[in-house]
Amino acid sequence: MLDEDMGILCHGGDNGDEFTVAHLACRGRNKLELCLLHHLPSSGIPMEWSLYKLQISPDMKNDLSSWRTDVVLPIGTSLCWVDYYQGMLLVDVLAVGIEISPNHQHLHGIRLPAQALKSRRLYNDVGEPDPFRHVGVTDSGIIKLVCVFADNHPPDADDDFKIITWTLVDINKSTWIKDVDTIMGADEFFGLYSSAAHSCLPRVKPTFPVMSLVDPDVICFLLIKKEDCNRTCWIVEVNMRSKVLLSSALYIHEEEEEGHPSEKDSIRSFFGHYFIPTKFSSYLSKDAITR
Structure with a gap:
């Protein structure tokens, strides 16, 4: 099963004090849930956890049933959960919950060489x-x-x-x-x-x-x-x-x-x-x- 690991993404703002905390978990076979907390002090929006179910692409080659997260890395506007023996799960945590386009994928799987x-x-x-x-x-x-x-x-x-x-x-x-x-x-x-x-x-x-x-x-x-x-x-x-x-x-x-x-x-x-x-x-x- 996918290890339940948390990552943090610092994404600036005028004072450099905006960040997002994300928790990724596997619920059953090939079902991923993402829990997000956005800290946006300039917006005046109170901090609250939000839960999302991520859509998994049919061509996903990573085996989530045996996944083990070794590290969580920030990459651009995304957080990346890495299994050193399988690959990477790249999640655009700033786009999750925002309707960008019908075909936009918030989750992208990457296999290792x-x-x-x-x-x-x-x-x-x-x-x-x-x-x-x-x-x-x-x-x-x-x-x-x-x-x-x-x-x-x-x-x-x-x-x-x-x-x-x-x-x-x-x-x-x-x-x-x-x-x-x-x-x-x-x-x-x-x-x-x-x-x-x-x-x-x-x-x-x-x-x-x-x-x-x-x-x-x-x-x-x-x-x-x-x-x-x-x-x-x-x-x-x-x-x-x-x-x-x-x-x-x-x-x-x-x-x-x-x-x-x-x-x-x-x-x-x-x-x-x-x-x-x-x-x-x-x-x-x-x-x-x-x-």
Whole structure:
């Protein structure tokens, strides 16, 4: 079943304080309900939740019965619910409820590239992020899929992987193009450690890829030493096109600075998946931050 996930879309206004909150849920087989809350202070309209049933196109190729939402992204005037192993559900949340034209589709399904569809999800715990895939959107609207594939078995081997990215070049036709100039295998990735500044980095499979909001060729990864009981994490920034390791940094646990954590605090330990690029803070005024 489709995970019930909520997204937020900031869409400006004169003071940059308008936003929409959306909740998408599957009710039965191939039945989608969208719950919306618009915050439009300049209109004087009170905030109230509205419920809509979305019409699903007969040519929808995404299987909603097995859908699992990994992330919700803002794209233009739409919110996009993404399943890293199926595709994307793009909903024009600002147009829902407005009669635009009889043939206007508020919901648009996008399938992943064929190669990405061949792999199955390895981590099935609800609420846990997938460590090997990422869909991101840059400031300029470029949409990319990043996959870290295991070339052979076992799938968690650290010395046998390939990083491949695709760009969504036509959102209406669901057309992806593989970025052949940015493909990188394990030998090439570990070869980036050659300089003295990066020689201490662990030779482990890169996980939790995050694309830069500015440069779609730049991706951040986490290198997590699994044999380390403290789960030591390195953050590395790689330009996949020029094949350059731009920066690296050791993640310092808060408890390491304040002493040994209690058992209760250990439950909230960092596991490497809370780095989420966002422009949300740009909608907050300086006065709002200080209040």
